[in-house]
Amino acid sequence: MNRLMLWLPLGVFAVLVGFFFKGLTMDPGEQPSALIGEPFPVFDLTDLNTGERLSRETLPNQPFLLNVWASWCITCQVEHPYLTQLSEQVPIVGLNYKDTEKAAKNWLEKLGDPYALQIFDPTGRLGLDLGVAGAPETFLVDSNGVIRLRVQGEVNARVFAQKIRPRLDTIR
Amino acid sequence: MMKNIFLAWIVGFSLSVQAAIETYQFDSPGQEERFRQLGYELRCPKCQNQAIGDSDAEISGDLRAEVYRMLREGATDDEIKDFMVARYGRYVLYNPPLDRQTLVLWFGPGGLLVLGAILVVLRIRQSKKALDEGGT
Numbered sequence: 123m124n125r126l127m128l129w130l131p132l133g134v135f136a137v138l139v140g141f142f143f144k145g146l147t148m149d150p151g152e153q154p155s156a157l158i159g160e161p162f163p164v165f166d167l168t169d170l171n172t173g174e175r176l177s178r179e180t181l182p183n184q185p186f187l188l189n190v191w192a193s194w195c196i197t198c199q200v201e202h203p204y205l206t207q208l209s210e211q212v213p214i215v216g217l218n219y220k221d222t223e224k225a226a227k228n229w230l231e232k233l234g235d236p237y238a239l240q241i242f243d244p245t246g247r248l249g250l251d252l253g254v255a256g257a258p259e260t261f262l263v264d265s266n267g268v269i270r271l272r273v274q275g276e277v278n279a280r281v282f283a284q285k286i287r288p289r290l291d292t293i294r
Numbered sequence: 295m296m297k298n299i300f301l302a303w304i305v306g307f308s309l310s311v312q313a314a315i316e317t318y319q320f321d322s323p324g325q326e327e328r329f330r331q332l333g334y335e336l337r338c339p340k341c342q343n344q345a346i347g348d349s350d351a352e353i354s355g356d357l358r359a360e361v362y363r364m365l366r367e368g369a370t371d372d373e374i375k376d377f378m379v380a381r382y383g384r385y386v387l388y389n390p391p392l393d394r395q396t397l398v399l400w401f402g403p404g405g406l407l408v409l410g411a412i413l414v415v416l417r418i419r420q421s422k423k424a425l426d427e428g429g430t
Binding site for chain 1: 339340351352353356357360379380381382384385
């Protein structure tokens with residue numbers, strides 16, 4: 123019994139090291155989304171480019187990515203070339219978040235428009251319903267309109283390969 | 295002269311402080327108090343550890359506006375919290391409800407303390423016993 127007790131501090135220490143080690147590799151800025159497994163929120167907004175009314179029913183009925191972006195968002199500019207490339211593999215719906223029409227249109231004109239649709243959400247209402255904390259964020263939505271994945275921050279080849287691709291393969 | 299400069303400095307400084315958090319008009323002092331309390335209990339989803347009531351982040355401003363809107367529409371505190379949790383998850387609550395998932399969070403520290411106390415008592419008894427035996 124006494125011999126065993128001598129090992130206890132080491133055991134406690136090992137458990138603590140385990141927790142801290144895990145903590146080191148976790149990104150505290152990344153929160154699990156409350157909307158995973160939930161249907162896409164109801165909305166009634168317009169398309170930035172065509173002015174058409176958009177709602178949950180007009181979203182693609184195949185798996186797609188919803189990319190939350192704004193012209194004031196630097197990281198959105200960084201991920202834009204990769205999204206353009208990615209749009210050949212999977213449809214990307216844009217959610218222009220808390221932006222002005224003019225700035226958003228200029229941005230797309232300058233950098234190119236890979237988006238299948240462009241939901242214009244100047245007040246950030248839909249963003250709020252999606253639990254968006256800040257642009258960029260990207261959601262994976264399946265063919266039934268259910269949200270499957272949320273990525274906070276830049277989407278690049280690594281994030282796509284590690285996070286998005288595996289989920290996309292299971293729902294396609 | 296000196297007094298005027300001082301006055302201008304005070305006024306200028308207080309303005310810049312006020313600009314950080316927008317002002318709202320409330321129907322009653324009670325409503326204002328609830329707004330203040332909710333701003334203190336809801337956590338900014340973009341920040342490391344800040345309530346929406348004292349965060350300058352864009353999203354905190356949006357959430358404050360939403361809390362204000364819901365208060366004015368007559369929502370209860372629980373309705374407002376549920377609204378936030380449905381969108382931003384449990385993370386937004388600084389005071390998470392007690393259930394199976396948060397059991398460790400609520401009782402872990404107390405449990406560890408009790409465990410430690412038990413160990414200390416056992417240890418003392420043991421050494422006392424050893425001392426008694428050694429003494430005789």
